[in-house]
Amino acid sequence: xxxxxxxxxxxxxxxxxxxxxxxxxxxxxxxxxxxxxxxxxxxxxxxxxxxxxxxxxxxxxxxxxxxxxxxxxxxxxxxxxxxxxxxxxxxxxxxxxxxxxxxxxxxxxxxxxxxxxxxxxxxxxxxxxxxxxxxxxxxxxxxxxxxxxxxxxxxxxxxxxxxxxxxxxxxxxxxxxxxxxxxxxxxxxxxxxxxxxxxxxxxxxxxxxxxxxxxxxxxxxxxxxxxxxxxxxxxxxxxxxxxxxxxxxxxxxxxxxxxxxxxxxxxxxxxxxxxxxxxxxxxxxxxxxxxxxxxxxxxxxxxxxxxxxxxxxxxxxxxxxxxxxxxxxxxxxxxxxxxxxxxxxxxxxxxxxxxxxxxxxxxxxxxxxxxxxxxxxxxxxxxxxxxxxxxxxxxxxxxxxxxxxxxxxxxxxxxxxxxxxxxxxxxxxxxxxxxxxxxxxxxxxxxxxxxxxxxxxxxxxxxxxxxxxxxxxxxxxxxxxxxxxxxxxxxxxxxxxxxxxxxxxxxxxxxxxxxxxxxxxxxxxxxxxxxxxxxx
Amino acid sequence: xxxxxxxxxxxxxxxxxxxxxxxxxxxxxxxxxxxxxxxxxxxxxxxxxxxxxxxxxxxxxxxxxxxxxxxxxxxxxxxxxxxxxxxxxxxxxxxxxxxxxxxxxxxxxxxxxxxxxxxxxxxxxxxxxxxxxxxxxxxxxxxxxxxxxxxxxxxxxxxxxxxxxxxxxxxxxxxxxxxxxxxxxxxxxxxxxxxxxxxxxxxxxxxxxxxxxxxxxxxxxxxxxxxxxxxxxxxxxxxxxxxxxxxxxxxxxxxxxxxxxxxxxxxxxxxxxxxxx
Numbered sequence: 001x002x003x004x005x006x007x008x009x010x011x012x013x014x015x016x017x018x019x020x021x022x023x024x025x026x027x028x029x030x031x032x033x034x035x036x037x038x039x040x041x042x043x044x045x046x047x048x049x050x051x052x053x054x055x056x057x058x059x060x061x062x063x064x065x066x067x068x069x070x071x072x073x074x075x076x077x078x079x080x081x082x083x084x085x086x087x088x089x090x091x092x093x094x095x096x097x098x099x100x101x102x103x104x105x106x107x108x109x110x111x112x113x114x115x116x117x118x119x120x121x122x123x124x125x126x127x128x129x130x131x132x133x134x135x136x137x138x139x140x141x142x143x144x145x146x147x148x149x150x151x152x153x154x155x156x157x158x159x160x161x162x163x164x165x166x167x168x169x170x171x172x173x174x175x176x177x178x179x180x181x182x183x184x185x186x187x188x189x190x191x192x193x194x195x196x197x198x199x200x201x202x203x204x205x206x207x208x209x210x211x212x213x214x215x216x217x218x219x220x221x222x223x224x225x226x227x228x229x230x231x232x233x234x235x236x237x238x239x240x241x242x243x244x245x246x247x248x249x250x251x252x253x254x255x256x257x258x259x260x261x262x263x264x265x266x267x268x269x270x271x272x273x274x275x276x277x278x279x280x281x282x283x284x285x286x287x288x289x290x291x292x293x294x295x296x297x298x299x300x301x302x303x304x305x306x307x308x309x310x311x312x313x314x315x316x317x318x319x320x321x322x323x324x325x326x327x328x329x330x331x332x333x334x335x336x337x338x339x340x341x342x343x344x345x346x347x348x349x350x351x352x353x354x355x356x357x358x359x360x361x362x363x364x365x366x367x368x369x370x371x372x373x374x375x376x377x378x379x380x381x382x383x384x385x386x387x388x389x390x391x392x393x394x395x396x397x398x399x400x401x402x403x404x405x406x407x408x409x410x411x412x413x414x415x416x417x418x419x420x421x422x423x424x425x426x427x428x429x430x431x432x433x434x435x436x437x438x439x440x441x442x443x444x445x446x447x448x449x450x451x452x453x454x455x456x457x458x459x460x461x462x463x464x465x466x467x468x469x470x471x472x473x474x475x476x477x478x479x480x481x482x483x484x485x486x487x488x489x490x491x492x493x494x495x496x497x498x499x500x501x502x503x504x505x506x507x508x509x510x511x512x513x514x515x516x517x518x519x520x521x522x523x524x525x526x527x528x529x530x531x532x533x534x535x536x
Numbered sequence: 537x538x539x540x541x542x543x544x545x546x547x548x549x550x551x552x553x554x555x556x557x558x559x560x561x562x563x564x565x566x567x568x569x570x571x572x573x574x575x576x577x578x579x580x581x582x583x584x585x586x587x588x589x590x591x592x593x594x595x596x597x598x599x600x601x602x603x604x605x606x607x608x609x610x611x612x613x614x615x616x617x618x619x620x621x622x623x624x625x626x627x628x629x630x631x632x633x634x635x636x637x638x639x640x641x642x643x644x645x646x647x648x649x650x651x652x653x654x655x656x657x658x659x660x661x662x663x664x665x666x667x668x669x670x671x672x673x674x675x676x677x678x679x680x681x682x683x684x685x686x687x688x689x690x691x692x693x694x695x696x697x698x699x700x701x702x703x704x705x706x707x708x709x710x711x712x713x714x715x716x717x718x719x720x721x722x723x724x725x726x727x728x729x730x731x732x733x734x735x736x737x738x739x740x741x742x743x744x745x746x747x748x749x750x751x752x753x754x755x756x757x758x759x760x761x762x763x764x765x766x767x768x769x770x771x772x773x774x775x776x777x778x779x780x781x782x783x784x785x786x787x788x789x790x791x792x793x794x795x796x797x798x799x800x801x802x803x804x805x806x807x808x809x810x811x812x813x
Contacts, residue, residue, distance in 0.1 A: 241774075263598075263773045320582050320599060384772060392599055394759075395578050406758040408672065 092163025550801015659684020737799020
């Protein structure tokens, strides 16, 4: 093992070498396919626990997805939008009570042990179902995983579980852990969580707090000829402006997750050698949502909610707040999920007069100062854009005579105020669409969710018709029927407006032009990067 | 009085300070008449450069809000917070200082240890903690700033009171049977006050900066425009639209400098009178 520090000199060394090589005509290196090299990537957060099977979050996936693989990865072209990884094929039964997965043969863990169906059974029963935030929902009725042989796993469910939902959830939820390391020990505190062992194209080498994570090539990766890179360095750069300057200085090759702020993209796109890439985030769509507390008497009136929807200029939000890097939303399912998206829903145009008329009709006339009533607005502090939209919403509602008092909180205080104490009237929230409405969308409007569950219906909205529809769709196995139910779900949500979907957005990457195969699948940033290459 | 004014006019820093503060005061007072709309309302195209459109002489910000309106209304907030915080701090400081200095003994000791306790915590941290616990609204911000500023006046007032209480007229007040509190606040405090008042300019300038820093960190009241929040907002677009941070930043410089110079001029004019006496 050699020691190295990420000094500028160390990073410039290969650059100098390349210049040297380029001067030599017809050097053999120039003709070969780009293989090897060290990719340096900016990491904006520094998760200590990297176990993706426990914490399904983008910050964890960003690093761990190169080391620990799921059963299947999202894909632009593949069947069902999937590409095989540790599974080679999969099939759900007609009754929705079982789901069979055939596993890849000849795969070994980074410590040399063979990968078998026992690892999958262990991960599903001991980790995904009881411990993982999304797995809890997807595998809620999982009873057992049978392993008739080393390369077959059969998931048995007590309630009909739609295979479509499992397939949609596979990339994010099914990271397989090595049973021989985790079995019999406490999973959440296992030291392997910080020193990952997986089957992926890269092995976890070291982590220096505050400096970097280093991954090295897995020579025994199951896919012949992959990975292309020798090393990936995730350099910890929490300051957003630092990432932009590091890119310009050539110190890093890639900054993902919009680490370069939107306002700087136009400028940095002009820098020679750098490009702005918006592909590779389609399966990580965020939704800008106005969540409503239906305990407020005025907001319990559908006409008032519709008036608010009419008061919001979605084009302004997309063009000015997101600088065009977003799309106006029509309902609770984003356009990026074409198999579920239903465009045939009621539309609330930006129309101040109509909003005023609706509010008058609802019995809230303007007072002497032009104000009808007041609302407390808590914008979520997670993104600059959610705060800015809060500022905008205050002004947009002032136009229709609703006085808004903004209350800014830090993250824990915000989550407590909204999702536990219900101490708000409206809030701006950025939920993530997790590829299937059953995973994280329906809980935004379903009634009967216990207090304190973040990003769920804590506004006290109750609609028996909608609840029945959600419950029916959750256990409908047939894909076409299921989609039809979710189409109806979207229509009903937009008609009743338990919440108001304003826009949909995702992140952008800024990468050096030398990095090849960037953004070639819908979850590229959090996929395994086996085919990512670096031009010398 | 006329003599005092003449002396004041002779000091260049005093005059400069007076001019600056008068201008800012005029801005603050005229803001609601020149810009009757909410300065946070969206009025034009976003990110308009200064001097490009006569309707928005200082341009517009990321959401299309008028920077000039923000600057004028921001002056109002800054001055309001600065002056209110100074009044609260001087009032609290003078009362505590007088009580401590006049009573002496264990009560003095106890009060002064409280003052020490406040003094060892940096004022800004105190304000930060107070606002994050209590929430952000203008009166609370004023209180938070005063919390870190009242100790200076308290110490000064106590020191003055210690010397004044030995004077003959105080002894006379005792003899005629005045209530001790009456002596403290009617006889002693008014005479101890002038040196304490010299601290006003320093406290106002500090309070303006603290308020800006709180707003910059997102701990200000988000429903009113302040220079600190304008700078924080502009920071996101620093490289494409630096004027959004520079304009309110200049306002801040002018305000702090103006108040400080005015204070200097006043102190100097007062000091000369004393020397002559």
